[in-house]
Amino acid sequence: MGAYVSPVREPLIIGNKTYHQITEDICSPTEKTPTKQFVIGFILAATFLALYVFSVTWTVWVGIGSWNLNRTIGWGWDITNFVWWVGIGHAGTLISAILLLFRQKWRTGVNRAAEAMTIFAVICAGQFPIIHMGRVWMAIFIFPYPNTRGPLWTNFNSPLFWDVFAISTYFTVSLLFWYTGLVPDFATVRDRASGWRRKLYSNLAFGWTGSAKHWQRWESLSLVLAGLSTPLVLSVHTIVSFDFATSVIPGWHTTIFPPYFVAGAIFSGFAMVQTLMLVCRKTMKLEDYITLEHIESMNKVILLTGTIVGVAYLTELFIAWYSGYLYEQFAFYNRVFGPYWWSYFGMMGCNVISPQIFWVKKFRRSIFITFFMSIFINIGMWFERFVIIATTLARDYLPSSWSYYSPTWVEICLFLGSLGLFFTCFLIFARFAPVVAIAEIKSILKTAGDNYIGPNAVHAPHHDTHSVEEDNHSHH
């Protein structure tokens, strides 16, 4: 892209950084003794992880009967958690792939952590359908392989089966994307390390030397992976939405589900990125790299996707009425005013109404408000999935089958425990890997550093157009 930077663009790296300073700032958290905050956080996360292990074991040992699912409500917290986690797993790849294609420079501040988040969220998500099988060893049957069971194969017509492939493909490509980005950064850490750390990081860095050939291959691989993962971002949650929309259950069978699920996923993913990044930038002193400008941009994405989700909610309500189809109308009436009305209003309040405060610039740039909003949205998006799943199932075609579902302690602990799994993974990542992509942030320094653009710039941006370009190519 052109080296000229418009004067209305805000700097994305502040603090008058040099390339060396960037390396120092980002590598140092991996080199110091863990802080007290970190240790406490890690112990807390690990405790929840232990709770997770315990409740999974309990579920497998006692059986699915330890949950409150019943004949009418066959999906409860389990699938709600599954969809919630998959949704969160969307922001990372959106940021790294789609924003890369759109040349959004602000992605470089947050892409690494967001990609890591994606991977851990998908790991959490993938567990729930398996646990839901009760006899977890039966998971082998979801794979279509030549077998001795005669004509018995997986059901290729089932979106649940498509899910297996959508999510495992997404996971694989996201992992590759994330790790590809990490390779040069691991090499940077390696070159600063000694002893066992040096050994560890040289293994992780795959012998990266930073030669021109390496960078060239790295660039083209990144582009190919971005191209591959862009349709994947859409396809994963699309297929999750098919799990519901291919059915003929009123409230599930609606054509807007695919894009609306994707928008919701990006929405919830960005909320989780905000939660994590706000904590990271504070505890790891990354305020110069994850600036208010980044936070504001992400809040704008949240406002946009939240409003898209709002349009979809209202579209669903309107078309349910418009269809003149009694069952459809009832499904949505029940959703809003039925026994689970509180979850519907929770969803509406958290996902559509409260994000509207981000119309105000002051709130978009307020760390306090952003943090609370991100938690709000995480809750709201969990409610959304609960609303779709539980309220729809609770009111069957036959009033005699109507039921009400509330979780047992096992189900609640599974959810809380999965948070433990997620945060344990994330904290390990934050401890061992550079949380901000060093190489990528360096690539935007001369077009987005506050020493080069913006009011604090040492010299006017007009003059160094050419030198900026040359520097950009040679800084590696």
Place this chain on the structure above:
Amino acid sequence: MNQFVFEGKQKNVLFGLMALGVVCMLLTWFQDDVYHTRFWTNFLHNSFFFTGIAFISLFLYCGKVLMYSGWHTVFKRVWEASAQFLSVGLILLAVIVGGVYFGYHHLYHWADANSVANDELLQHKSKFLNKGWFLLATLGFGGVWYFWARKMRSISLDQDKHGDSTYSYYKLAKKWGAIFLPIAGFSSAAFIWQLIMSLDAHWYSTLFAWYATVSLLVSLLAFTILLLVYLKSKGYYHQVTIEHLHDLGKYLFAFSIFWTYLWFSQFMLIWYGNVGEETTYFKTRMEEYPINFWANFAMNFILPFFILLRNDTKRKYGSLVFISIIVLLGHWLDFFQMIKPGARHTAHELIEASANHHSSNLESDVKKVLISNTEPTKTIVSEEVKPEEHKAEEVKVGETHATANHAENAHMESANHDGAEAGHEGHHTPEFKVGFNIPGLLDLGTFVGFGAMFVFFLFIQLSKAPLVPINDPYLEESLHHHV
């Protein structure tokens, strides 16, 4: 050459093409289907298509301002100009709206009082699908959009004149643009529901509005590429380089795939669910209009996907222009296949219904009202349906009006025909007819005429201001753009 001059020669060519369009429309009128359905569907189709492109260019324009997009700045005047077509679009749509209000066309099933009286679903929907709301909402939404098009344009022109390093106009544009997005998001959905989706008045799909919107967006991108290449060939816009066109090509590629994603989602979910009320839409199209249905998919997905997949095809005028023409026609065809089957079905159903009244009226004249209350008459009426079906399609212009008027008068009695009406509701396959099953030369000529009108107004707007906006904070970025 930063000032576009709308030359006399260009005007003459465009007038010629518009005249061609008028001739095509006249010819269509005189050899038309019942109720001049071909004429009126063409009118609706092209009015909607170009008004839609005007709307989506405003939407994209506002979006671009908010996305901090810099690269497109050099040619943003094109989208400003195309958005101004909303004024003409309003007039065109007023004709459609007037037709619903005063009953001089029969495009919409729900606008026919007789049908509504016999149809529980239409009665239910009449809270939304009624003449009053149709009038207010169509013109109201269009009016609001036009207001915004004017507003965004004036901010941009003011910036040319008074813009300085405070970038106050840019900030102002961001404010107005931001407010427009949710307004556009909600209003365009209703707009599309009432103008297009309601042609198949019984059918519904939650995705439909987004699907149609993206179809418009792809059309705009294809049109933009064509226009920029034309303007460059005339010596304008030397600042628009192959880099900009490359990016537009990427957009065309990406949004063609996105369109396909929505196409597939809507189709697959309805196919998989296999609910009769929903599948009828695609069943009709696949069985009775297969050429439109599959050409739509081929022109809007298969061709752009494979042609634009390569890097170099997005950087060559030949391949870009070729695929843009295909895709623009393809999305025009997309709306063609959205509009034609429903309107045709409606017209045939109405003419059958009124032909029934007409013939039974001949038998028993005014006292029929009394007789029709008895059971035997009901069976007589339903027996007469079959032969009348063939006659109905050959009803001539004058007669059409007579029967239509009669249908109005017979409003009251028709309520008694419940059973008979339900019996023959569109269970026959209409014969293959150019202008419905496939666009004919007259339909293409009409398209060219409307297109010429669109370009004509766009050129007028374009000639009113410098082609490249000065004082735009992103201008330099756009001038130095390379991918």
